[in-house]
Each structure stands twice: as structure tokens, then as C-alpha cells.
Amino acid sequence: MTIFRLSWAASIAVIVSCGERSGPEGEQETRDQQISAEEAYAKMVKTEEVIAELVGPVNRLKRAVANLKVGWNEKLFIKGARFKAIADLKFSQGDFPGVEMGEFSLGKEELELRGEREIWKALFERVWRLEKISFGTLEGAFGKAGDFHTKLKVTLRGTTAEGKLGAWNGKLGIWWVKREGEWLIRLIENLELKEMVCEKPFFSDVLDRVLRSPEDLERAQHSVHDQYVRDVFFTGGTKFSYPRHYWNYIATWDSLDQHTSVSVVDVDEDGWDDFYVTARWGRNQLWRNRGDGTFEEVAQKVGLDLDGVCNCSLFADFDNDGDKDVFIGRSLERGRFFINVGGVFVDRTEENVIGGMPYWTSAMSSADVNGDGLLDLYLATYRLPISRPRNILATEFLTPEEQVEWKRRRGQDHPVFRLTGPPNVLLINQGNGRFSRSLKAGGADLWLSSFQGTWSDYDNDGDPDLFVANDYAPDYVFRNEEGRLVDVTNEVAGNELQGFGMGVSLGDYDNDGFLDPYFTYMYSKAGSRITKMFDGLENRMYEGVKGNKLLRNTGAKFQPVNCEVSQAGWSWGGQFADFDNDGFLDLYVANGLYTPPSGTETEVDL
Structure with a gap:
């Protein structure tokens, strides 16, 4: 099962980061590498422990977002906490009929946090209600002053003030400090926030x-x-x-x-x-x-x-x-x-x-x-x-x-x-x-x-x-x-197919007459965090957690495509179809693990 990949990854990371050489110099180098690997492993464990401790504070932040209030709160922020806000929304030409797309500009100046809605004021003025809020930890690291820095992936779904369906995706940088056993926010910075709005959903349950x-x-x-x-x-x-x-x-x-x-x-x-x-x-x-x-x-x-x-x-x-x-x-x-x-x-x-x-x-x-x-x-x-x-x-x-x-x-x-x-x-x-x-x-x-x-x-x-x-x-x-x-795997794909494969489908996404394969793998925030902490890992370790892969069929070989189809969560399979009838194939990807009954869910963030 894919959950085991993460626990195995940590132990394997230590093993593969230790080389072997013969002779006195080789033995000393091996010992040095062993110490380095043990230090990296200890750092990884300590970092992940803090990320686990931050589940509660992050959930409090989510509740504040649900109430359309991300401002100073003694249970979330230290006194004198600072922030970098978002500003005006700039619309761009969308690729999808009936969908309005835009991106909020980012404030560069650090401001002292005072009001209830300051951090996302420009967003909350456009929102009537949020139905889905998801925060995921992409990165975590200790700072020089004893604080802890996280980068969070933000996913929001809801209804705009105009009654339209809205989706907002972005990233937050948060600097945490520990006060009397509690993690509090010292600085919060908007790194990215995009918006998509449409009149009605593409699909509905009937x-x-x-x-x-x-x-x-x-x-x-x-x-x-x-x-x-x-x-x-x-x-x-x-x-x-x-x-x-x-x-x-x-x-x-x-x-x-x-x-x-x-x-x-x-x-x-x-x-x-x-x-x-x-x-x-x-x-x-x-x-x-x-x-x-x-x-x-x-x-x-x-x-x-x-x-x-x-x-x-x-x-x-x-x-x-x-x-x-x-x-x-x-x-x-x-x-x-x-x-x-x-x-x-x-x-x-x-x-x-x-x-x-x-x-x-x-x-x-x-x-x-x-x-x-x-x-x-x-x-x-x-x-x-x-x-x-x-x-x-x-x-x-x-x-x-x-x-x-x-x-x-x-x-x-x-x-x-x-x-x-x-x-x-x-x-x-x-x-x-x-x-x-x-x-x-x-x-x-x-x-x-x-x-x-x-x-x-x-x-x-x-x-x-x-x-x-x-x-x-x-x-x-x-x-x-x-x-x-x-x-003919090596002949046509080289080393591109090294992830934990869970599905494969083909479609001519670029209309060039050749069918292109889409392999669904696992994109894991936790796995990506862990593998970044070790140098010299097998390439397969990185491939195993970075997400799905679309390959362009050139007629002779398959070449990886850089487009937004990789980080589709814990994916199980994808299906090509022209959902919007524009003559180009779209992708529908099934992902996730299991939505449990209320009261049985876990807060583990994979």
C-alpha cells in the first residue's frame, strides 16, 4: 500500500546516502557519510515532529479562514505579528469557456497585523461563503533564530458575493515561534493566490x-x-x-x-x-x-x-x-x-x-x-x-x-x-x-x-x-x-517510468496523430518534504513522490511534458475525454484515499 512508501522512504534514505569504499580512506569516508546520514535522518525526524505539532494551529487557521477572518488572534499570532497582504485581482484570458481566471497581486511590505480580515481582505471582499478549505504542508525548516518556517498549499472552494462558484489556489509562507509550549505565528506571507470563477459546476450529482x-x-x-x-x-x-x-x-x-x-x-x-x-x-x-x-x-x-x-x-x-x-x-x-x-x-x-x-x-x-x-x-x-x-x-x-x-x-x-x-x-x-x-x-x-x-x-x-x-x-x-x-521501455521512455504506477491511459492530447501516455503516480507532500532533506538519493526515490507524468509521443520516443497535470494528489487513474467539446482532449483524474465517516478521520497530512 502506498502509505508504506513514506515510512520505507525514510529508512532507505539513510541507507542509500552511505557509500562504500575499501581501504583506510574509504573507511573514513564511509564513517563520515554514516554520520552525515544519521544527522540528516535526525533532522528529518525533528522537522516532521514539528509539522505534526502544527496540525492543531493550522486547523485553527483554517477555522479563521472559514469565518472569513484571518487577522490578529491571540490563539494564532504573537503580539506584533506581521504580514504581507494580497492586493488587487488581475484577470487573465481564460482557457476554458465560461470560466473567469485571475491572480491576486502580492504585497511586498511587511505590515503589523491589527484587524480581523487584513491578510486576505481583498479575497474576503469577493467571497460570500467557503465550503471547502484545505491546507497542506509543502515544506518545513528550522530558522536561525529558533523559529520554524512552513510553506502551505492552500485550496479553497466556495461561493462568491455574486453567487458564482469560486475556486482559489495558492501558497502561504508562515514563520512560527514557540511561546509557553504553543506554536504561534510571527509572520505570514502570501506567496501566490489564483482565482477561478464560473456560473455553475461542470458536473453535478443526480x-x-x-x-x-x-x-x-x-x-x-x-x-x-x-x-x-x-x-x-x-x-x-x-x-x-x-x-x-x-x-x-x-x-x-x-x-x-x-x-x-x-x-x-x-x-x-x-x-x-x-x-x-x-x-x-x-x-x-x-x-x-x-x-x-x-x-x-x-x-x-x-x-x-x-x-x-x-x-x-x-x-x-x-x-x-x-x-x-x-x-x-x-x-x-x-x-x-x-x-x-x-x-x-x-x-x-x-x-x-x-x-x-x-x-x-x-x-x-x-x-x-x-x-x-x-x-x-x-x-x-x-x-x-x-x-x-x-x-x-x-x-x-x-x-x-x-x-x-x-x-x-x-x-x-x-x-x-x-x-x-x-x-x-x-x-x-x-x-x-x-x-x-x-x-x-x-x-x-x-x-x-x-x-x-x-x-x-x-x-x-x-x-x-x-x-x-x-x-x-x-x-x-x-x-x-x-x-x-x-x-521497449528503455528504448521509448528511458528512465521516465520510475514512479509508483497506479494507472495508465492514452490519448492524443496535442492532436498530432500519435497517442500520448499519461501515467498516474503519487504526489505526496510528506514524501516530497522528506526526500528533499537527503542528498544523493536514488532518482527513483524522487520520482516516487513527485506526481503524475504526461509523455508526448514523438513517433519514436516519449518525452515528458511540462504542464499542470503532475500534482493531482494521490492519483489512481486518469481518463482522456473532450469534456468541453473544444476539439482537444481533457483529463479527469481520480485521486485521494478514502473519505471516512465523521468522527473517524485522521489529521495526518500526506
Whole structure:
């Protein structure tokens, strides 16, 4: 799980900053480096401890912002505190229809703080109400005079005085001093503040309008995850009634690393898109579009109400009979394959999938790999070796032959930069809806923890190539050469794909005729702070925390693009689409971890 990346990063930072040389001079240099590394580690720990202590004061600052009052307050500021204000708002030509964009000019003079609204007076005069306020610590460092300096990322959402929707993003510099055990602000400086305003949101939630009955709405919104979290925090429970004996502890990382999905598909071929929702706990749901703007749940009626541990689904006409069949990827159970027989789905896994479906499937992608007119299937698998018990992967979910190979690879792979996982699987369509496993997944079995595999013809030669996003390992690009998958990662991308991969999608963002890949990684404020404190780290350590990566396809290679698509939070996947109908592809990025029930949230800032 990605949270472990940060704790591992700190310890690895010390290790890799210590070189090795032989001889007396080398031994002395090694000792000096060891001392330097230990000092850097101690400084990092002390800095992060202060940042943790500042959570309370920063939250008090957020409450002041919510009340549209950022001025002198004895619980926030020392007497005589000073500030650099924002001034007038300068509008610029926006790139989006219907969106007004501007940036506040920054005051250069330090002023003594007196009034309630002085720091953001120019902003608060434009705001009626703020609904969302987020502060994140980008940097922290001790000053020479014993004070502590932080740089905060500021994100605000609300309503303007004119009744429009407003979004404000910026950065604050704050100098803190400790007085009688409390951190107070000595100086606060606006470093940047931008504004975007529009008449209405691009998207709105209409679930309560498309589900007719309260029962359907409750079922669609019910979260078993929330139910278990409430049980742990409010009653002290730690056990599930499901799944099995090998996974019954609520805090297992296998629980947190498995993610469900939604498939959009016209299941009944009536011209209206339906939704199939997979469930980690509870039964899958199929919401049939009635054609009048409402939906009904029909999963049990058509045979698709599988019970739990379902991560993903992929609908397509796999037997070429004119209707859509479905593969369902699962974690603690083997995946399933259902044939569509007159609108009812019949499980044909055992009969039609030679070699069987794998466990731990995280994502699936279909394409005609060998050009025979039949859809084949690539299954990405994901599982970290940190569950209870630790050897569960090798003993419960692999064949005897796979167990031997997994243990061999685990003995030689790196525990962070190439963490051994289950093998990915390539199913080749033999016709009539029958599949067989390709040996070593055509060369793309990888034996890593893969979050996603995506087919796309990046070289415009008429066949699908394969992109694989891997957690705790480099990502891969495979070129399709007459049905054979060839690893061309270094050839086309060099060392660009070193982050913790969680998704990959492709689209021609610059309209040059070549598909460009967008890899979703992790942008972590805490990880970025920590890695900056150490010199000489592996480049992969920096790549692992600095965010997503858009690469421009030149026709021969992929080149990184410098645009505002990297720092999209803790990202899980991106999707290209022309949302504003201007002829250029936009990006929608799913990010974040989990929004918990009220009273169970943590203030940890990652």
C-alpha cells in the first residue's frame, strides 16, 4: 500500500546516502557519510515532529479562514505579528469557456497585523461563503533564530458575493515561534493566490433523481466499508464475517489495496448505457437504464450478483455472437467468465478458460493481440507480501510451479524498487468463447504488483501495444511485433517510468496523430518534504513522490511534458475525454484515499 512508501522512504534514505569504499580512506569516508546520514535522518525526524505539532494551529487557521477572518488572534499570532497582504485581482484570458481566471497581486511590505480580515481582505471582499478549505504542508525548516518556517498549499472552494462558484489556489509562507509550549505565528506571507470563477459546476450529482425508490437510493449509497470502519472505531471490533479464514483482520493491507470499479455498458442492447458496480464486500449491482432517465437494479435477475471480493469487470463480445459477455476480476477468489445467453449471464469459467482464472486481479484490458479477429484479455494482478500471514501468497493462491518461481524472484528482487508480486496473465481467445493462457503472458507476466494494463497502438502500425503500470516497480511498455510482446521501455521512455504506477491511459492530447501516455503516480507532500532533506538519493526515490507524468509521443520516443497535470494528489487513474467539446482532449483524474465517516478521520497530512 502506498502509505508504506513514506515510512520505507525514510529508512532507505539513510541507507542509500552511505557509500562504500575499501581501504583506510574509504573507511573514513564511509564513517563520515554514516554520520552525515544519521544527522540528516535526525533532522528529518525533528522537522516532521514539528509539522505534526502544527496540525492543531493550522486547523485553527483554517477555522479563521472559514469565518472569513484571518487577522490578529491571540490563539494564532504573537503580539506584533506581521504580514504581507494580497492586493488587487488581475484577470487573465481564460482557457476554458465560461470560466473567469485571475491572480491576486502580492504585497511586498511587511505590515503589523491589527484587524480581523487584513491578510486576505481583498479575497474576503469577493467571497460570500467557503465550503471547502484545505491546507497542506509543502515544506518545513528550522530558522536561525529558533523559529520554524512552513510553506502551505492552500485550496479553497466556495461561493462568491455574486453567487458564482469560486475556486482559489495558492501558497502561504508562515514563520512560527514557540511561546509557553504553543506554536504561534510571527509572520505570514502570501506567496501566490489564483482565482477561478464560473456560473455553475461542470458536473453535478443526480443519483437521487435517477433512482425512483428510497430503497434503491439507500442500496446504491450504502458502503460496507463505512460500516466496518464505524465498527472498528466506535465499538472496537476487528473481525469480518467475510471473507475467509486467511483474511479476517480489518486492518490488513490486502483490504486497502483492492479497489472496486464501475463499468458503463449497454448490457441489454436497447441503446441506453447501464452501470455494473463491483463490490469488495457485499454483492455486485447492475443498474439497468430504463430509457426515461431512471435506473433499476437487476444483477440477480441476470445472474451477475456475485458476492464480494470483486475488483473489476470487462464487458465485450468475446464469443462473437453479437451480444456482450463479461469477465469479472476478483482478489481472494478466482475471477469468473460469464457468457451472455439470451440476456442471462451463465458462468462458463471452468469449461471455457483453460488453465483457470487468476486470483488478485486488479484490472483487465482486451484487444486482438494476434490479429485473428478475436478479442484477447490481459489481466493485471496486484498483491503486496505484507498480509497476515506473510507467506499467504505463495501458499494459498499460486500453483506449485508458480510458488517456486515466486520464491526465486523474491530472493533476487528489490523490496521497494522491484517488489515481487503475482504473475500477470494473458488469455488468448481460441474462438467460440474459449480461452487459453499464453506462456508467460507473452513476455508480460512481470511478477510484480500491477495496477493496470492498457492496450493502445502507440506506434500506429495497426496492432495494439501494451502499457503496464506497476506499484513498487518501474512501469513497462511492450511493443506488439506480430503477436509477440517485446519490452521497449528503455528504448521509448528511458528512465521516465520510475514512479509508483497506479494507472495508465492514452490519448492524443496535442492532436498530432500519435497517442500520448499519461501515467498516474503519487504526489505526496510528506514524501516530497522528506526526500528533499537527503542528498544523493536514488532518482527513483524522487520520482516516487513527485506526481503524475504526461509523455508526448514523438513517433519514436516519449518525452515528458511540462504542464499542470503532475500534482493531482494521490492519483489512481486518469481518463482522456473532450469534456468541453473544444476539439482537444481533457483529463479527469481520480485521486485521494478514502473519505471516512465523521468522527473517524485522521489529521495526518500526506
